[in-house]
Amino acid sequence: MRKYTWRTGILEVGTILVAVLFLIPIYILVNLSFKAPGDQSSTFAFPEQPTFQNYIDAWGQGGLGNALINSAIVTGGIVLFTVIFAAAAAYPLSRLGARWSKFTYLVFLAGLLLPAQLALLPLYQTIRDLGLLGTLAGVIIVGVGASMPFSIFLYAGFMRALPAEYEEAAALDGAHAFRTFWSVVFPLVRPITGTIIILTAVANWNDFLTPLLYLSGSDQKTITVAIYGFVGQYGAQWNLIFAGIIISILPILIAYFFLQKYIVQGFAGGLKG
């Protein structure tokens, strides 16, 4: 049944055609980014004189280098604290059968139902009143808090499936709870930690609304906010804009092509819970 027949051949050609249609927008994105400003040829035609100038200009005028660093700090900070805090919280919540721990777990899960839009305005106010507007710390705090429900849910599900014998052995050996968690439990949950790192990193690198609210107008911008401002400033210069867009998506695309096996597993696995 699983042989390569002429039917499979037709299927292959059809699927490749679909993929080509999918790639056309990406082709145009790359193609236009190499065209000189005066090049009036069709969107599909190769550049008359391919140029890197758009990339140089976009990099220089858009402050993209700084923005990439800010995005890396924000994403890295959110991922780091999300993993540590979510794993720590999920551990007792998944191990204790007490009423308070079940209740606390449900409080975390309730967060999965709340759209960010509901918290948007009051949170903006609080961040402003605390003097955190325009700081990366503000975005990190908000990002970590918002990541808790999904990450704790994934960790708790994974930890429940772990046998408790290792921890009990560690406890008998005299390890206190923190030591048991850090040396025994945390290494054992490594697969789900990988999934959470990938999901949290992609979501926060690509996030636009949160940094737009908390960082726009300041000189601390993430890459999404920088690109948004850049397009506003250079409205019709698409060659320049597309070069800027490619610079902004290149880090994550490169990461994707190297890690695509794990990323796809992470997405599928994370969603299967």
Place this chain on the structure above:
Amino acid sequence: MAIATAVRLNEAPKKRRRYRGFASSVWWFVLPALALYVFAVVYPSIRGSLFAFTDWDGVSPNPSWVGLDQFARILTDPNAVVAVRNTLLIAFAVTIIQNAIGLLIALAVNSQIKSRNVLRVIIFAPVVITSIAVGFLWQNLYSPGGGINQLLEAIGLGALQQNWLGDPDLAIWSIIFVVFWQFVGYSMVIFLAGLQGIPEEVLEAAAIDGAGPVRRFWSVVRPLLAPAITINVMLSLIGGLKLFDQVFVMTAGGPGGATNTISTLIYSNAFSLGRFGYASALAVVLSIFVAVASIIQYRLLALQER
């Protein structure tokens, strides 16, 4: 995300041993997560819900309580009616199109075709691209002299050229297509994970019993794929309900408010018009939609797994 699955899979095992190892240190495990979560989600969500019953403008120190007035205003505001309609249209249309085509692609790249690995990588790539980059790219492609119209001209379908984002009736469908293009890879991957969990022997047994491809799909694959279908429907439905970035970038809700979603309307009311109370009421409506969608999904999943 996959909330309902969440609750089910995490149901506590029946037999639970007593844990004494934590003693009094247990709060130190939970406290940092709880504090940040309450700060960033719980407390502002409660305050946001309360703002919906006031006329607060975001500045004045003493907003007054107006009861349900803001919600009544939604019903009489033509912009809000269009935004609610658009939000539901996007959510349902994206859910149907993205899942139907995502499933077809997953079936194709799960077959014996030789290029399957490359095709998976290509179809999934747009998922990792920032939504605002996707938005700007398609704004250009959709422009009157842009790539889509040039392509139609080139293949002899010049008569079909349109002002894709400028035509109020068409713009919302142009946006739906972009969301589909961006996220169909996501559906594909989840279906693929489900398909790979189906043992080959089951399909072979069905083939030996004389079931054709369609029959095999409907009677064998579809029921085994039920969890993947549920999760996919849930994700695209909730993602569609909350859609903001792509619309904000491509049309900013225009032309004339024709492509507003609840999310873009919340943003403009709060941050351009200073109507925090009204924006909060819209956010409460959005939350109700999301909650209803989640509860229905949870019920369906519970039924399926009985």
